[in-house]
Amino acid sequence: MGDRQIKAxxxxxxxxxxxxxxxxxxxxxxxxxxxxxxAVAWLNASGQLEHCRFYSQSADVVEQLKTVIKxxxxxxxxxxxxxxxxxxxxxxxxxxxxxxxxxxxxxxxKIKELLDYSLELAAVSHFMLPADAYRGRQKMLYAxxxxxxxLQELVEPIEMAGLAVDCIEISELALHNxxxxxxxxxxxxxxxxxxxxxxxxxxMENGEIYxxxxxxxxxxxxxxxxxxxxxxxxxxxxxxxSLDFYESQLGKGIITELFYSPGLPETADIxxxxxxxxxxLNVSVxxxxxxxxxxxxxxxxxxxxxxxxxxxxxxxxxxxxxxxYGQASGNLEGSESKEMASAAS
Numbered sequence: 504m505g506d507r508q509i510k511a512x513x514x515x516x517x518x519x520x521x522x523x524x525x526x527x528x529x530x531x532x533x534x535x536x537x538x539x540x541x542a543v544a545w546l547n548a549s550g551q552l553e554h555c556r557f558y559s560q561s562a563d564v565v566e567q568l569k570t571v572i573k574x575x576x577x578x579x580x581x582x583x584x585x586x587x588x589x590x591x592x593x594x595x596x597x598x599x600x601x602x603x604x605x606x607x608x609x610x611x612x613k614i615k616e617l618l619d620y621s622l623e624l625a626a627v628s629h630f631m632l633p634a635d636a637y638r639g640r641q642k643m644l645y646a647x648x649x650x651x652x653x654l655q656e657l658v659e660p661i662e663m664a665g666l667a668v669d670c671i672e673i674s675e676l677a678l679h680n681x682x683x684x685x686x687x688x689x690x691x692x693x694x695x696x697x698x699x700x701x702x703x704x705x706x707m708e709n710g711e712i713y714x715x716x717x718x719x720x721x722x723x724x725x726x727x728x729x730x731x732x733x734x735x736x737x738x739x740x741x742x743x744x745s746l747d748f749y750e751s752q753l754g755k756g757i758i759t760e761l762f763y764s765p766g767l768p769e770t771a772d773i774x775x776x777x778x779x780x781x782x783x784l785n786v787s788v789x790x791x792x793x794x795x796x797x798x799x800x801x802x803x804x805x806x807x808x809x810x811x812x813x814x815x816x817x818x819x820x821x822x823x824x825x826x827x828y829g830q831a832s833g834n835l836e837g838s839e840s841k842e843m844a845s846a847a848s
Contacts (some may be wrong), residue, residue: 532583584826593645594648638754739781
């Protein structure tokens with residue numbers, strides 16, 4: 504680690520609003536780490552987007568980030584890190600019948616048989632589903648789990664470069680921060696996020712996540728302007744399966760609106776396909792224009808915002824008027840055991 508010791512972090516070190524930051528208070532940086540590179544979004548204290556760009560993978564992440572930090576003059580800025588889905592598992596489980604601090608320990612034991620490594624090596628956190636999910640028959644939750652060593656490996660270069668990491672988020676919830684802020688029609692809302700090697704879908708009602716599941720189809724199977732019938736068939740099957748489960752097993756109403764991401768010119772055919780196949784749904788790109796994050800939007804910035812959507816969502820955080828957001832709307836629980844909090848130290 505060199506002369507600098509990474510601060511103690513756990514997968515769920517979250518606090519909304521952030522109240523214990525040691526870094527600069529002139530806004531917030533959202534930084535999404537992925538196998539192919541880094542997405543950096545910087546929001547100033549007024550909530551305006553000062554910088555947004557995806558940086559391809561570098562052999563020296565620390566030096567790469569130091570250059571960005573110096574150019575933007577954001578050394579010491581507080582930072583929310585978003586993990587790519589490739590780095591963690593998201594597991595559905597029945598909520599243990601305990602409260603408070605006991606819940607964290609109980610969730611770890613609940614999912615230990617689902618991990619292919621020892622529980623002692625795992626960083627685990629969770630968020631609750633709404634009480635009426637699964638027709639109210641039982642309380643359910645999602646648990647995010649990854650190896651502590653990988654968590655440290657991903658976060659350490661960011662702190663060594665000069666950012667003050669105080670929040671670690673998963674992609675499903677970072678993008679949920681965006682969809683909650685967008686104007687929607689009556690009924691349920693879906694978000695389909697695709698990336699190299701896979702994707703995921705969030706199904707929501709009244710701003711609350713009821714279902715989040717991984718998709719076994721990704722952008723690596725898609726060729727812009729090419730023959731994508733196999734890809735389209737697989738995508739349709741995954742989305743339709745999710746919609747059917749949402750209605751039949753969760754007992755929820757019909758999804759009326761679907762956002763897809765990333766919203767790039769080369770993915771326009773995906774949106775067109777979904778519009779033609781999912782009749783009755785209003786299908787549109789995940790467009791952040793209604794959030795009024797920038798005064799002037801040009802084509803290049805629009806593309807960068809699409810590539811950095813999860814980083815922007817992490818920088819924004821949950822909606823400020825969301826009371827008890829962690830219990831009902833899909834926020835990782837903010838309290839972990841002391842043992843867990845030192846996972847990456």
